[in-house]
Amino acid sequence: MANTPYPQSYYAASANAAPPRPVLQGDVETDVCVIGAGYTGLSSALFLLESGFRVTVLEAAKVGFGASGRNGGQIVNSYSRDIDVIERSVGPRQAQLLGQMAFEGGKIIRERVAKYQIQCDLKDGGVFAALNSKHMGHLESQKRLWERYGHTQLELLDERRIREVVACDNYVGGLLDMSGGHIHPLNLALGEAAAVESLGGTIYEQSAAVRIERGANPVVHTAEGKVRAKFIIVAGNAYLGNLVPELAAKSMPCGTQVITTAPLGDELARTLLPQDYCVEDCNYLLDYYRLTRDKRLIFGGGVVYGARDPANIEAIIRPKMLKAFPKLKDVKIDYAWTGNFLLTLSRLPQVGRLGDNIYYSQGCSGHGVTYTHLAGKVLAEALRGQAERFDAFADLPHYPFPGGQLLRTPFAAMGAWYYGLRDKLGF
Ligand SMILES: Cc1cc2nc3c(=O)[nH]c(=O)nc-3n(C[C@H](O)[C@H](O)[C@H](O)COP(=O)(O)OP(=O)(O)OC[C@H]3O[C@@H](n4cnc5c(N)ncnc54)[C@H](O)[C@@H]3O)c2cc1C
Numbered sequence: 001m002a003n004t005p006y007p008q009s010y011y012a013a014s015a016n017a018a019p020p021r022p023v024l025q026g027d028v029e030t031d032v033c034v035i036g037a038g039y040t041g042l043s044s045a046l047f048l049l050e051s052g053f054r055v056t057v058l059e060a061a062k063v064g065f066g067a068s069g070r071n072g073g074q075i076v077n078s079y080s081r082d083i084d085v086i087e088r089s090v091g092p093r094q095a096q097l098l099g100q101m102a103f104e105g106g107k108i109i110r111e112r113v114a115k116y117q118i119q120c121d122l123k124d125g126g127v128f129a130a131l132n133s134k135h136m137g138h139l140e141s142q143k144r145l146w147e148r149y150g151h152t153q154l155e156l157l158d159e160r161r162i163r164e165v166v167a168c169d170n171y172v173g174g175l176l177d178m179s180g181g182h183i184h185p186l187n188l189a190l191g192e193a194a195a196v197e198s199l200g201g202t203i204y205e206q207s208a209a210v211r212i213e214r215g216a217n218p219v220v221h222t223a224e225g226k227v228r229a230k231f232i233i234v235a236g237n238a239y240l241g242n243l244v245p246e247l248a249a250k251s252m253p254c255g256t257q258v259i260t261t262a263p264l265g266d267e268l269a270r271t272l273l274p275q276d277y278c279v280e281d282c283n284y285l286l287d288y289y290r291l292t293r294d295k296r297l298i299f300g301g302g303v304v305y306g307a308r309d310p311a312n313i314e315a316i317i318r319p320k321m322l323k324a325f326p327k328l329k330d331v332k333i334d335y336a337w338t339g340n341f342l343l344t345l346s347r348l349p350q351v352g353r354l355g356d357n358i359y360y361s362q363g364c365s366g367h368g369v370t371y372t373h374l375a376g377k378v379l380a381e382a383l384r385g386q387a388e389r390f391d392a393f394a395d396l397p398h399y400p401f402p403g404g405q406l407l408r409t410p411f412a413a414m415g416a417w418y419y420g421l422r423d424k425l426g427f
Contacts, residue, residue, distance in 0.1 A: 004061035011186035038068035041235035043376025060208035064189030070339030080365035105370025118191030125277035126180025135282035238340035255304035351393035
């Protein structure tokens with residue numbers, strides 16, 4: 001029997017205790033079978049259980065094994081492409097609905113943490129850092145745009161003010177979002193899994209869905225059992241493989257890498273990020289970082305198209321960290337890992353229904369901590385028969401990557417090289 005452990009990350013090393021979870025054996029009947037115990041699956045399961053559905057979750061490895069247990073932990077509002085792009089590509093009613101939902105995911109996380117007493121080091125405050133005047137102009141428009149959709153917790157930071165929150169000389173300014181923030185991502189997932197179980201849901205680990213028998217009464221097969229359900233939610237994201245071939249063509253798994261320093265001590269940590277906000281810069285291939293509860297710096301960046309695991313993560317990410325904070329040159333790196341997110345060509349989420357009863361949401365393209373929590377709510381609404389908000393996502397246009405499955409990776413890497421060059425030249 002396969003037994004897939006967590007990758008060796010800081011999060012796995014500092015995870016809250018979790019109960020052993022069974023492997024699915026034999027036949028189970030339920031209302032909704034959720035495939036994948038990341039945020040999309042767990043958020044869906046929680047909203048459905050709260051609405052009275054019976055829910056069974058199948059997880060190929062362990063709760064939070066995928067991106068949800070490995071990410072930068074940054075609570076970032078909106079989507080990987082912002083509302084202005086959505087406004088230009090869809091009709092006004094759909095754009096308005098999507099715009100109104102852009103800040104809901106962060107609220108859902110905070111509600112979940114409060115309601116289920118989840119210990120995940122939640123902190124308020126996230127900074128978008130501008131490396132040049134073009135970035136700053138973009139942040140000024142972003143503030144106006146988000147305020148138009150009701151956001152009230154934004155502050156533009158000039159060159160002097162950003163130094164008060166990030167001790168990095170590279171920035172010309174920034175935008176502080178007090179409804180952004182950060183969490184220990186794996187502990188959030190583990191807390192949500194415990195909440196699912198407290199409401200009577202069942203989570204099977206080491207129980208990959210290997211086949212879906214479609215039809216009026218769909219059945220999900222694992223190696224040793226099967227789940228008969230009224231509905232299925234596919235939430236395997238970048239780790240789904242080819243279980244649902246229709247979904248694979250319009251998305252591409254990509255890797256991004258994270259390192260974690262040894263504990264810095266309170267004093268050094270405070271000199272870097274005095275208010276303990278998280279930070280991401282405005283580059284297309286962006287750097288993101290924050291402090292942990294025990295005052296380590298978690299620093300992420302880089303994208304590997306096609307999700308191959310790079311051989312030496314520290315060699316890729318450490319120079320980026322030192323560019324931001326040269327004073328960390330003698331600090332040891334204790335952990336380095338990679339994780340996969342799912343990219344779509346438009347960088348907007350891929351949401352929909354196959355037949356009458358198989359629902360999916362995936363492909364939030366790098367910024368997914370908030371969106372995936374919203375997705376759970378929107379999927380649960382659709383299963384309850386209220387599909388307006390679900391349809392707003394499902395009607396977003398999606399296109400296959402140029403070059404098909406074979407050539408999509410080099411094509412996307414070429415695109416990223418171009419944008420990386422633009423980042424370097426400050427365009
Ligand atoms: C390194 C990294 C850093 C990131 N940083 C940030 C950040 O700071 N802020 C932010 O907003 N976003 C960030 N993201 C993106 C964010 O983490 C993801 O968008 C989000 O966690 C996706 O959640 P998910 O539940 O859809 O997928 P996942 O968390 O990947 O979960 C999918 C789960 O499905 C399981 N699964 C797959 N196939 C099957 C199957 N056949 N049967 C059963 N189970 C299956 C997998 O094992 C996995 O546990 C980052 C991503 C990575 C990789």
